[in-house]
Structures are given as C-alpha cells and as structure tokens.
Amino acid sequence: MNRDKQRGLFPGALELMILRTLIRRPLHGYALVQQIKSASDDMLQIEEGSLYPALQRLLKDGFVSSEWGVSSTNRRVRTYRLTPAGRKHLVQESSRFELMLAAITRVMAGSTP
C-alpha cells in the first residue's frame, strides 16, 4: 500500500526492472540503481534504497541469487544474479506488462482530444 505510493510505481514494476537489468550480467546494488536510472534517462524518480526490499522479495521468491564479492572500487559488495526461475518469471511478466501497457496507452490516447 504505502510502499507502492512511495515508490511512485505500480506494484511489481521495480522488481520487473531489476530482473530486466540483471539479464545482461550480475550486478551489485549500487550498480543496479545506476543502470536503471540511466536506462530510464533519469525519468523515474525512485528512492535508491527502495531497491533493497525489492531485492529481498526477489531473493525470497528465488528469482535472483546473490553472493558476496569485491567490487571494482575495492568494496565488499553483494552481487545479484538472475536465476532460471527469474528468467522465466521475467518473460511471463513482461508479456503481461506489455498487454497492460498497450491497453492503458489505447485508453489514454482515446481520452486526449
């Protein structure tokens, strides 16, 4: 409820973006946020920290796995990797998402004069 409001996104959107971003390569939290931000041309105003509850949810559902390592800036970081289940989930959700988006777009287009 209020967590979605803060995120300014519909439920599940952030998770979907994370999965999509991880499809290319494993990333740690900070890098993941930078990727999402730059990919959206900084249009999405998300709190960087809200990434972490979303990552925990994905971990719990088994869509990503994680391991501790050392980053390029020589910090101990946790790197997240997409699991096969996560990949499958991404495919399913993406098609649903696209359908919904198409519907919304159509409605919105209709209502504009």
Add this chain to the structure above:
Amino acid sequence: VTWLRGLFGRRRRDAELAEEMEAHLEEKIDALMEGGLSRADATAAAHRQFGNVLLLRERSREVWQWPSLESFLMDLRYAARQLLRRPGLSAVLLLTLGVGIGANATIYSWTRAILLDPLPGAGEPERVVAVESVTPSGEWVPVSYPDFRDLSERSKRLQSMTVAYSMGLAVGEEPAIRVPGELVSGEYFDVLRVQPELGRFFSEAERDHAQNRHAVVVISHALWADRFQSDPAAIGRTLRINRCPFTVIGVTPAAFHGSMPGLELRLWVPATMFSQLNSAGTWMLEDRKTRMFRVLGRLAPAARIPQARAELQSIASALAEAYPDTSKGMSANVLPVWQAHNGLHDSLREPLGMLSGVALVVLLIVCANMASLLLARATDRRRELSLRHALGAARPRLVRQLLTEAAFLAVAGAALGLLVAISLSGTLRFLVPMTTMTLVTPRADWGVLAFTVALAVAVTLLAGIAPALAGAREDANDSLKEGGRSGSASAGRQRLRATLVAAEMALALTAIVAAGLFLKSFRQLARVEPGFDPEKVALGQFSMAASGFDAAQADAFCRRLRERLEEQPSVVAVSYADYVPLSIGAGSWEDLQVEGYLPGPSENMKIYRSIVAPGYFELMKIPLLAGRDFDLNDDSAHAPAMIVNQEFVRRFFGGQYAIGRKVHGWGRWFQVVGVVRDSKVYRLGDRPKAYFYIPLRQVYRPEFALTFYVRTSGSTDEAVASLRRLAGESRAAPPLFNTRTLSESIGASLFRDRTAAMLLSLLAAIAFLLAAIGLYGVMAYSVAQRTGEIGIRVALGARPGDVVRLVLRQAARVLAAGLAAGLLGGALLGRGVAAMLFSVRPDDPSVYAAAAGCAALIALAATIVPAARALRVDPIRALRCE
C-alpha cells in the same frame, strides 16, 4: 521448517543488509565527491536520494516475515474493530461469556481440588487406590488393623499399603491447639510417594507393629511454619500430642496435605501409637472386628485396579473362612481414591457432578447466543464478504477471519472467566460446614488455566464454526445481485438460527427443571421433623483421650461438670453422649444378636448406636414410649441395659412388647429397658432405621468422642461460655472444641442438599436469563430484518393484530420444538438424579409445569417486544431504508 530457518537467519540477514546499504551509500558518496561536492554535501545528497535507511531495512525484514502471523494480526485488528462497532452488544456477549466460562472454571477448580487431584503432593497419585471392607449385605465399612496386616502381607498387586485414621489431636502444652492429623503405617509416605522437605519419614525400625513404641511425628509444612517458625532445628524437638511427648522427625512439602481429599491434615504419627494417643486398650489394633481404618495402597508396576480388586477379594474370602467369628461373609474392594466412601469427597461427588453439568448447560446457552449473534453479523456483512471473495480472498481465509472474531470473543471471555474463577474458587468453604477439619482452599492453578483455555477453544469452535462457514459460503452472485436489498436471509441460514433458538430454549428448560427438582427436594427435606427439638441446645465436644483420662476419670469429670452446669440459673437440662445426631459422618455401629430373632442369610446386623448419659432423651425431647431412661445405676456393676427405637422393635421384635428382651453386643447380653420414638440420626432424608442407645457408664471408652448437650432458657452463646468456664475449673480439663448449637449442627447435615439446591438455582437463573437475552436478540433481529416487509403489509392495510400474529407464528413453531426438547432433556436428567432427590419424583409434574411456564413467559416477552416495535415502524420509512 522454512520459518524456523527464517527465524535463525534473520539476524544474519539483517546485518548483511545493513552492510550492503552502507556500502551503497559510501559508493554513492564517493561518486558524488568525484563530481565536485564536499564530503558533507555528498553525504547529505546520498542519504536524500537513498531514502530512510531504517525504514528500508524494516521493510526488507518484513519480506521474510511469517505471512500467516501477519495476516492473523490483521484479522485480530479487524475482529476488534468489528466488535467495537457495536460496543453494547459486544459487552453483553463478553459478560455472558465471562459468566459462563467463569462458572465452569470455578466448579472445575472445586472438582479438581476434591475429586480430580485428591492427593496433591503425592507422586504418581493415579496409582494410589483405596481399599475397603465390604459387609455381607454389600455395605462399605473401614478395615480392621489385623485385616490390614493380612491384606498387605499377602497382596502382590498392591506393592505397599498403609492405614490412615484421621482425627483431631491436641498439640502442645496448655492451652493445646487442635490439629487435624492422621495415624498411619510406616509405609504411608511410600504409598503416597512423598519425599521429606526436611528431616526424614518413618524408618525401617519404626515400621513394626509393636504398639506404643515409636513416639515420632511428621509435621506438615504449614504446622512447621506455625509452630516452629520454619526453623530447621525443629527436627528432633519434642511436640506434645494428646499430652504424650513425640519427637519431630520430618516435615512434608508444602503441597502435601494428607490422604483425605479436600481436607488439610497437618501431622502424621504411627498408627501403632493409637492406644496411647486415645488412652484406649491395645486390643483395638488386635481385634479383627474393630473396623476403623481407611486403607490406601499403591498398585504394583503394571497392575490394574480390577486385578488388585480380584486379588484382595480372594484374600478377604480366605480371611473370612479362617476367622468365621469375626469375618464371616466379609469381602474387600479396591477403588480409585476419588471413589472411596469416606470423607468430604464422598458427599460432594454427586453435587459437584450435577453442578458441572448445569454449568456446562449455561455455557452451551452462551455459545448459542454467541453463534446466533455472529450469524446475524455474518448476514449483515454478506455483501462485504462476497465482494471480498470476488476480489480474490480465498474462502479459507474468510472462514479464518470470521473464526478469529469468535476466538477474540472467546479469549476475552475466558480471561474474564478466569478472573471470576480466581475470585470465587475459595468460596467452596462457605458451602461446606467444616467443623472439625480444615478444608483445602481450591486454587485457580495451571490446571484451571488449561481448562479455561480448552473452554475458550471449544466455545470458539462451537459458536464460531457454523456462522463462519455460512458467511464464507455466501455466493457472490446471489448477494451482489440482490443489489444491497437487506431482505430475508437465505433459507439455510434461517434454519440454522431457528435451530439455535430451539436448542437454547431446550437447554434453559433443562437447567430450570434440574434446579426445580433440587429446590423442591430441599424444601421437602428442610420441612422434615428430626424427631427431637434442636432449639436452644448448646454443644461442646471434649477430647477425653487428649487429657489421658481413663474411663473412670472421664466419668468423674463428666458428672462433676454436669452438676456444676445444672447449678446455672438459665440451664434447663444437661446430658452428654458420644454422638450428635445429624452431624456429618455416620456414627458407630455394633454387630448385634437379638434373642429370638433369626437374621436372614445376608442380613446386615451392624446396627448404629449412641452411647448416652442419663437425661439424654428428656433433654432432646425424644419421647420415651415404654420402660425407663438410663440412670446412674446403669454402670459396670449392674446388668447391661439398652434403650431401642420403634423401628428396632418393629424389625427385631415384630412390634411386640420389647421391655426385658435380650440383645447381644460387645461380648455381653443387654436387656432392653426402654423404647423411644424414632428420630433422625444420620440424614434428615433417611427412612426410620433400627437404632439403639446404651448407657455411658457401661460401655464408654475414652477414645470415643464425647459431646456435652446443654439446653438453656437463655442464649446458647451464654451456655457455651459457661460450659467452657466450668470445664476449665476442673484440674487437667480435657480440651474443649467444636462448640456450636444443635440447630447449627443440623444445618450442617443439610449442607449437601442446600448447596446443590442453591447453586443449581443460581445457575439455572443465569441460564434462564441468558436464554432470554439470546431469544430476545434473535427475535428482535429477525423482526428488524422484516421491517420492510412489515412496512408493506401495514401500507397494504394489515392491522396490528395481523402483524403480531405473523411474528408470533414464526416464533411459535421454533419455541414449541425447544419446549418439547427441553422437557425431554429435563426428564432424562431427572431420571439420572433421582437418587439425589428427597421425596420428589423425578417426573414431578408441578416442577415441569412451572419450568415450562417460565420458559413460555420469557419466550412470549422476547417475541412481543420486537413485534410491538415493528408495528411502530412508519411504512414509508421502512420501504425507504431498503
């Protein structure tokens, strides 16, 4: 397992998350500083963009939380909100639940203290059994000491056995205090499996059967605290008991209070000290006919009661053959302790069972009330429920939520009930007149708590499951299609509600019938004439044995005291006897032979008797019908004399002239010198029984209790005071205890019946009230639901009478079914308790008529009021509120 791992992984996960977020922030700060910001600015910006770290960590944690717990809390919050929406109704429901559960828990705490946990402090108490002798006519009697020795030596199924003889003992120097204690065998503490809190229990050497050798005493924790201020040096100290010095050897744990269920005993001495403590002859432990000991045994490993019973019966019949003079036809029995025939638990067993039953009925009515209320609420909420179902709430989830509401009420009610039980469980002592022994105070302990929790669960399921299922079964289509019309509920639900009302009616009626039967029985009993005049008679009991008197000294003391009392201006008459009629506990009996009377093969010739001083009958105003009273010449120098009652004459002399007839007892022949009118001896409800009296100076022994009777023209308090004062004049006066009036003493004999009648009436009144509330609630609700319909009817020209008839007709069928079921239930119950009733038939029509009348009246009132309210409804408004 997952949640278990979750529980342990939680701390690690949280630490990792904190570290991860910290690293993120640092990396961000570094990046921002590279962009030219100062460290302070970069830190602030990083935090701003990151968000609230603590909140985010909290939210990450939540991801792993146990989902059902969370949703349960949600259900709970929701349930509380639902209940608060109608605070009045919820309060009534909660209160009735509190009363219902409280009554059950209170009665359970009593039952537990007296029947279910009769030997607290004992180890494996369920393996302890009571052993009793059985007369040829099947009556229970205690066991003689020689019989006990033979039984315990030969029995294999009982690994150890002990005698127990409870009596009041005078402890300490003048003034001695009276302490209830037990005379027991050395094996007593083995049988009960108790370990000393301090010191030791009886040693091997102290376990022989040699009399008056081992003057040692074990004291209770309470006596240790009272008498020795819990000083460990009490061990080895000397305690005077009935004037004889005893050495304190051990202290029992605080939880232990002896082998008499419900009674608190405080000291234990070897039974072999019997004759010294009672100034009695040592023959009493050697005589096979002196049956006065309770016997307890511990079942051998793997042995069961039926096997032990069979074994003891065969030993007893071997003894009966070996000692035909004393034991012909005698047998033995083995029982669980709570079923034993001696003591408080014996007289409370039936009333407690009865009370538990009626308390359960009350609780069932409460459940029915709750169920019908929850059902009504589920009906009100059916749109909400079906909408939620349509939106994806699983049915089990809805059932759970509705059950949570019931559970919420039940738990709150149970908490209230527990408070009731805690404050009321001690009140048992007001119901039991304990004159010579101390009653154990029942406590609301863990057992009671567990019982209450079980009740709460039962209530939740009983009252909650039907409405919850009905609510969740709601078909979304149906109720949404009705377009919010609050019209009549579904047929199934109406049937359920009708069943509840009928059940409630039936239960209340059953309770009223039970209470009615007992009330009537009690009234009949209280009206019975005891056959003597109890008014203005003061009683005081002396313990002759405690002062070490022999029979002659006791006689001298009594005669002197009697003379002194008779000098008092207000004293009308004085006498004394070893028994007080209608006091708790049967008196003593003697095996009689009657000259010229041939007893039947299994006829019980053990006849109860009193040992009385001259003037007893005149004082009691028991008319002497023939012959003479005893006088001072009836002593050991003269021929043994006996006075018998009318029933004795009828039974043994065929109603013929009795004076001069011979009766054999105590090893000699007595001559009947008088006949007195029958009077009540043991219980007011008894039919006349053969009874006889013998003169004190011929038979009395100091081990018998002795009670002074003083009839006064002044106040009985004054008479008690002068009894105490004048007794004190004499040197070495025996301790006086248990002073009371004869009327009080008789009241005590009614206690069982009074307690049953009083408490049952109270519970029945509660049941009645609760059923009335429930009935009213249901009727009011169903009329309210039909407000629209009634509005239409009135608008179309229905007259008030028509509407009332409509409402009544609906109620009548349900109520008739309830009445019929209730009368049937009452009849079944009446048959079950017939044995407890006095001169009331279990199918007494007046009781049933009155009960049905009460129930019908309440039903009518509960129906008329809502009907009248429905009539006042403005048709326009009624239709508009649709």
